[in-house]
Amino acid sequence: MRFADTSIRLGPFEIAPATLLAPMAAISLPPFRAACLAQRCGLATTEMVAAKHLTVRRAWRKKKPFERAAGERVLHVQIFGNSAEVLAEGARAAADFGADALDVNLGCPARKVVGSGSGAALGRDTATAVAAVAAVVAAVPVPVTAKIRAGWDDDSINAVETARALADAGAAWITLHPRTRTQMFGGRADWSLLARVVAAVPIPVIGNGDIRGHADAERMVRQTGCAGVMVGRATMGRPWLFRALAEGTDEEPPVPERLAIFRDYVAAYTAWAGPSRAIKELRKHLLWLVRGVRGAAAFRVAAQKASTPEDVATLLERARDALVEGED
């Protein structure tokens, strides 16, 4: 299947293709969202933003993770917080700022987030999750979605029950990452649970977890009937993955094209973050870029040494001849 033929409704918006970039802290920032959208990603959710932080305007950084990216038609801001009140207030601030849609994080497993009662801690109990999402729905005029996990642990899988209740509470769609909080990112995502959630709710369900490329995404849709797919880790250093999904292929673009896309990404990141922040944050992206590419060892060393965005541009230019498709 070609995802180019798929779409999904989000309130007044048509999201096409029905492919989403996952919210990823310190990754799903405006420049990366722009790069993915330029590669035919349907919707790029922001990294999670603390609802509390959103309400304190003077604490906003000059470069906000939740500002609209270039070419971002629908700004979908993910918020997290530890109570219905905090989330509702943060949602109002986000909508005032210009968010076109909001996503409520009910699944983040990080100790710091869970410890403060947010993320997976909110999703642990269906009633608490529903109260939070209902409060957000009531607070803003824009569509509200929610992202959940399978449950807290193997003995408390509550995704079906929670998804049903969230649909009743007015969620526009649910994204399910079918791992438990205890699993964190280990083991495998349970796509059979995804199929059960799809069958149980009247709203669209976005499937997430362990998609590495087009073949996986297609298999997920076939096996579960999910309305759209969300990809996280596999997009790191590979924004073109969305084009592959749209076009229905598992082929990567040739190395020179990948380098050209990255050159533009580095320029956009530098313009957004400023050179000194950009160089620090871009190094990891350069390492991801050459995952599974032959001749990458020297590139990796040079990437660690690069101290200005110009160094990176030169590195990418020189790499055209040094990197070859295929595994080392």
Ligand SMILES: Cc1cc2nc3c(=O)[nH]c(=O)nc-3n(C[C@H](O)[C@H](O)[C@H](O)COP(=O)(O)O)c2cc1C
């Ligand atoms: C580095 C990193 C940061 C993440 N940050 C968030 C986040 O801010 N909000 C969220 O809902 N999920 C977050 N996630 C989870 C992803 O959105 C996604 O659910 C998970 O990685 C499974 O999808 P994948 O197998 O395609 O990576 C993060 C994951 C990673 C690897």
